[in-house]
Amino acid sequence: MTEERKGGNAEPTTHFGYKSVPESQKAEKVAEVFHSVAAKYDVMNDLLSGGMHRLWKRFTIELSGVRPGNRVLDIAGGTGDLARKFSQLVGPTGEVVLADINASMLKVGRDRLLDLGVAGNVQFVQADAEKLPFPDNHFDCVTIAFGLRNVTHKEDALRSMLRVLKPGGRLLVLEFSKPTSKLMAKAYDAYSFAFMPLVGKLVANDAASYRYLAESIRMHPDQETLKAMMGQAGFDRVTYHNMTSGIVALHRGIKP
Template sequence: MSDKQSTHFGYREVDNDAKADLVANVFHSVASRYDLMNDLMSGGIHRIWKRFAIELSGVRKGNAVLDIAGGTGDLAARFSRIVGDQGRVVLADINDSMLRVGRDKLIDTAHQGNIEFVQADAQDLPFPDDSFDCVTIAFGLRNVTDKDRALRSMLRVLKPGGRLLVLEFSKPESELLGRAYDGYSFRVLPLMGRLVVGDSDSYQYLAESIRMHPDQETLKQMMEDAGFARVEYHNMTGGIVALHRGVKA
């Protein structure tokens, strides 16, 4: 390993400046079938997880919402309907392939009127201070190289009283569920990726990145350390997924 700072790409240790390109290659590979794989992997339950996030967001008509790592636009489409013509939704993603798929999808479904598309790095968001009523990041934080820096960036662009919601895979609450989930993640997901996308390596990375992501309490502490107040989390599907919510004081 070089003298450069290192981080994890799945179970591998890599230089910090290499991770972004490695993650980018994963999402370039899977972008065209991302929605299909989400439905197959979760049995459609990811839609319930996202609906719960939207309910806890407190977003109302006229609000400004930033959806980071917004990918193919599931959350952005729903927020677009909520905020209405006087509101604003920014779908941001660091990966141009994912952003292109999301843009095409939302244009096809006529939700594009109040949605902007921005290629952006969560660690250095290109927006002024105090810009958004709500920031969301769903299944994206584990791919960020410097999570602490990204959380501080999200805090900066939120208005006082604004909310951050982090929806992410987390640690199952029971050991039995954890063992079953490991078996599914490391055996079924790569096979599914090979059959559906022609890429098993990306889904091996997915399984590994979930295991390397901070657990519920650790992420809660990270959000508090970044400056968020009233941080709480809600486990879903036995803790396989957790929704963290924090407020900018």
């Protein structure tokens, strides 16, 4: 559990990177970060991951089991990497919803996919992961890539994802996690807190947002904690796969 709740009449607080902020302010502060980085998001992803994010997403798609005719929800879908591939997999009889709480990111994703000619079976919805505006038992697969760590109440979001999945449907959570070796963890800390803000300043003219992103990764639950949270939310057969020495993990759960 990363959220804090204080006694008395004070508003509950949560983390925004390494800072504590009132829960009511977190979504707005996260929105400011992504409004700032939206235009350079794809370029920065490639620079900061050395292109590895494409391999992590490819593995997510392979493990999703998405087939023609399926309904897929991609939460925090950003610039549309996963939605684009899912659109091809589900075909004309299927449906993909690219959802993001951030209007700037959603616009970048919509414009990009329209430019690529991906439109017919993709919908774009501004939505909060904690309160998904979709019917019960609606989707065959739900994905969230590099978005769960920014959600204020992760337990609420996981339950919301469970609700909109059909029985037997799959949730896949792709997220930064805890390196599996001390040496890698040390190198990753140096990279995150020196290199990421520097590149953010040089390329996106925004060091602060990339410092927050590095901090938000450290505040996210580790592999076993997130696995337990998914089980508590009601998912069955929860497993995870470490990638790049645990810098990233892909969690998968099934709705009973």
